Amino acid sequence: MTITLTSLDNLEFKVDKDVAERSVLIKNMIEDVGESDSPIPLPNVTSAVLKKVIEYCEHHRHDPVPVQDESDDPRKRSNDIEEWDMKFMQVDQEMLFEIILAANYLDIKPLLDVGCKTVANIIKGKTPEEIRKVFNIVNDFTPEEEAQIRKENEWAEDR
Amino acid sequence: MELALSLPEIRGNICRFLSLRDHKTCALVSRVWAESVIPWIWYSVIHHPGGPPEKLAVLHKHSASVRVLKVGKHRTLIDIYEWFENLQVLHFIYLNYQTEILEYAADLIRRNRFSLRRIHFHFSANKDSAVFREALLCPLLKHLSFNNVAIQEQDLMESFIKTCTRLTTLSLKNVTFEETVHLMFSGQAFTNLEQVKMEYVRGPYLDILRACQNLKALTIIKGDPVSASSFLEVITVHCRQLCVFSYSDCGLDNDGDFEKIAMALPPMKRLQGSTKTIRDFISSSVYSRHFENLQAIQLHDFLLDDGTNSQMLLSSCPNLRSCVGVLLNAEDIESGPPWVCQRLEHLEAQIMVHPEREQLHLVVCRQLSQLKELRILRTDMEWWSFGTRSHTGILSLRLGEGLELLASLSKLEYFNVGLLREEWRSEEVEWMTQAWPNLVFIYYDFNEEDGVYPQGCKQMDSLGFKLLTEAYEWLSQTALHFDFVTNQMYIQKYTLNVIVETLQATQLQNCYHCSNKDAQTTFSSGTIFPSFVSIAFNIKNIDPGSLWVCQWQEHQVHNRQEFAIRLACGESRLDDANKTRY
Numbered sequence: 001m002t003i004t005l006t007s008l009d010n011l012e013f014k015v016d017k018d019v020a021e022r023s024v025l026i027k028n029m030i031e032d033v034g035e036s037d038s039p040i041p042l043p044n045v046t047s048a049v050l051k052k053v054i055e056y057c058e059h060h061r062h063d064p065v066p067v068q069d070e071s072d073d074p075r076k077r078s079n080d081i082e083e084w085d086m087k088f089m090q091v092d093q094e095m096l097f098e099i100i101l102a103a104n105y106l107d108i109k110p111l112l113d114v115g116c117k118t119v120a121n122i123i124k125g126k127t128p129e130e131i132r133k134v135f136n137i138v139n140d141f142t143p144e145e146e147a148q149i150r151k152e153n154e155w156a157e158d159r
Numbered sequence: 160m161e162l163a164l165s166l167p168e169i170r171g172n173i174c175r176f177l178s179l180r181d182h183k184t185c186a187l188v189s190r191v192w193a194e195s196v197i198p199w200i201w202y203s204v205i206h207h208p209g210g211p212p213e214k215l216a217v218l219h220k221h222s223a224s225v226r227v228l229k230v231g232k233h234r235t236l237i238d239i240y241e242w243f244e245n246l247q248v249l250h251f252i253y254l255n256y257q258t259e260i261l262e263y264a265a266d267l268i269r270r271n272r273f274s275l276r277r278i279h280f281h282f283s284a285n286k287d288s289a290v291f292r293e294a295l296l297c298p299l300l301k302h303l304s305f306n307n308v309a310i311q312e313q314d315l316m317e318s319f320i321k322t323c324t325r326l327t328t329l330s331l332k333n334v335t336f337e338e339t340v341h342l343m344f345s346g347q348a349f350t351n352l353e354q355v356k357m358e359y360v361r362g363p364y365l366d367i368l369r370a371c372q373n374l375k376a377l378t379i380i381k382g383d384p385v386s387a388s389s390f391l392e393v394i395t396v397h398c399r400q401l402c403v404f405s406y407s408d409c410g411l412d413n414d415g416d417f418e419k420i421a422m423a424l425p426p427m428k429r430l431q432g433s434t435k436t437i438r439d440f441i442s443s444s445v446y447s448r449h450f451e452n453l454q455a456i457q458l459h460d461f462l463l464d465d466g467t468n469s470q471m472l473l474s475s476c477p478n479l480r481s482c483v484g485v486l487l488n489a490e491d492i493e494s495g496p497p498w499v500c501q502r503l504e505h506l507e508a509q510i511m512v513h514p515e516r517e518q519l520h521l522v523v524c525r526q527l528s529q530l531k532e533l534r535i536l537r538t539d540m541e542w543w544s545f546g547t548r549s550h551t552g553i554l555s556l557r558l559g560e561g562l563e564l565l566a567s568l569s570k571l572e573y574f575n576v577g578l579l580r581e582e583w584r585s586e587e588v589e590w591m592t593q594a595w596p597n598l599v600f601i602y603y604d605f606n607e608e609d610g611v612y613p614q615g616c617k618q619m620d621s622l623g624f625k626l627l628t629e630a631y632e633w634l635s636q637t638a639l640h641f642d643f644v645t646n647q648m649y650i651q652k653y654t655l656n657v658i659v660e661t662l663q664a665t666q667l668q669n670c671y672h673c674s675n676k677d678a679q680t681t682f683s684s685g686t687i688f689p690s691f692v693s694i695a696f697n698i699k700n701i702d703p704g705s706l707w708v709c710q711w712q713e714h715q716v717h718n719r720q721e722f723a724i725r726l727a728c729g730e731s732r733l734d735d736a737n738k739t740r741y
């Protein structure tokens with residue numbers, strides 16, 4: 001069965017149901033509305049981004065659905081992105097963040113995680129100033145605040 | 160700032176994938192970043208005594224964020240036990256808790272009773288059970304590891320079973336079940352218990368296993384000897400899911416007994432035990448039903464082996480991923496059937512090649528080259544060559560003698576070649592860097608003859624240093640545990656500075672304890688000793704002046720010096736992979 005998704009800029013995308021249901025948001029919508037031919041509007045997602053998201057879901061359509069185990073340590077590694085996903089994520093920074101926002105909105109956890117891991121890999125090893133530069137972040141600390149955080153952080157050890 | 164990064168849930172999700180070092184950096188980016196990342200900085204804390212009062216004040220300030228707490232020396236408990244209420248993981252790591260401190264330990268557990276999921280308690284004081292009692296009252300407990308306790312109260316065990324229904328792993332070391340306690344539980348009790356380790360346990364501990372219908376992994380090391388017949392009963396009636404079994408010195412090695420056990424064991428995925436019994440196990444066709452499923456095998460005291468069985472193992476087990484502690488003869492590889500273990504990731508073997516049959520080096524390398532998934536390769540076990548110190552009869556692994564065939568091992572991360580026969584040439588090191596892009600650790604050792612350090616090893620040094628930097632990056636990011644040993648016998652002043660720069664750049668935080676105080680004083684003077692290697696870690700900063708603590712072992716027979724850099728950060732990668740493979 002095919003589902004029609006409509007992007008912000010009114011483009012229609014036809015996808016198989018199992019591909020669309022990689023998005024928990026869409027899955028729940030389908031369950032609520034029942035079997036219907038009417039397109040599902042996604043006003044938060046432009047067509048360029050939706051195209052990428054659909055590409056991801058199609059490639060991963062047979063993956064097992066991730067199981068949430070809340071008692072496990074939430075901290076994870078970021079260097080285990082598989083090759084296809086890595087190539088998929090080779091986009092400009094703007095698209096990267098659009099994909100993250102879309103995955104967040106559509107509730108596609110694996111895609112959100114891959115996006116966040118990619119950002120984490122950009123952050124890794126950089127100084128605060130370098131991070132601000134890459135992401136266009138303004139330093140709103142007073143020198144005292146910054147010094148305070150630095151001092152406190154010195155006492156944090158995890159091994 | 161990008162819209163995505165302005166959302167706290169996105170920032171939080173990114174933080175999940177960063178290491179402590181990067182968390183600390185992000186905290187200095189901007190106020191909202193500080194807000195997102197500071198709880199992560201304080202998520203996992205190890206608390207040692209010492210330091211100014213400010214240190215305790217800061218910990219107190221952030222105590223609500225702490226979920227993983229490792230407590231060091233006993234005095235610290237009194238300072239901090241009241242501060243934490245949402246702990247999920249608690250490690251008591253110091254070895255000598257005095258009795259009066261134990262009540263604080265018990266109290267800390269009690270305060271976190273409804274959030275604790277993992278408790279490790281390793282101490283060697285008296286066998287008081289007050290802390291143990293508290294641990295057994297935590298309903299969310301998934302992992303319990305406890306040392307040194309004598310259990311006398313029946314009601315303790317009964318409440319344990321009723322409360323800890325989510326228990327998945329149980330590890331007991333030096334634990335005694337007194338006669339007042341009986342462990343026969345009716346019905347299914349620990350339905351989630353999958354892994355049990357009993358080390359030096361006394362009492363009828365096998366009885367616990369009768370309540371573990373879903374037990375998958377069992378380790379028994381020493382303790383009261385297990386009778387083969389009760390063990391047989393446990394595995395054939397109760398623990399039918401068992402697929403990982405590791406044992407040592409527990410009475411199951413008696414002739415004839417293990418045969419019955421091996422026949423009764425469900426198809427094993429991982430097996431670890433004494434060579435004698437497992438050698439018999441491998442050689443009989445009766446046990447071939449295990450070959451299909453076997454993923455990991457580890458032998459102890461492999462010197463008793465003669466190699467024929469190991470060759471058979473590798474050519475019979477298609478799912479083998481890890482094979483440790485075997486002896487292999489090149490002639491057996493040449494004349495035997497090809498290995499079927501294409502998925503092998505971890506091989507530690509003593510590979511012998513008769514000195515008069517040089518062409519066999521190529522034969523062995525050709526066979527090794529088929530193992531395209533190999534990540535860890537060791538072809539010369541220390542204790543073998545240690546006895547003989549002979550360079551002959553061991554697999555060569557030099558370019559032109561078979562090394563080039565190993566170019567197919569593109570996933571190789573750890574390479575241990577034991578004794579070197581001769582110098583390494585720079586083109587060989589070059590070759591390794593090209594062929595094995597994932598190489599993180601390299602281990603080599605050589606016999607210092609006539610006090611002369613072979614020139615060629617300089618090449619290995621530079622590769623070693625390069626890998627050291629990459630290794631730390633990899634480790635700090637993945638928070639894995641890996642012991643590795645790099646052996647640099649000879650460092651000139653310039654190289655010493657290279658190490659310093661490298662380590663400073665990577666902000667290595669771990670401290671390696673010097674086991675030889677003299678070395679510490681000797682090396683702290685800053686003089687470079689060409690025939691020693693020394694590396695020291697200050698916990699915070701590495702200062703070339705305050706130098707390098709080294710651990711070095713002097714073996715009585717041969718003047719062998721090596722130093723070890725141990726980076727311990729968590730759980731082994733291989734264990735990690737195997738965990739999900741039941």
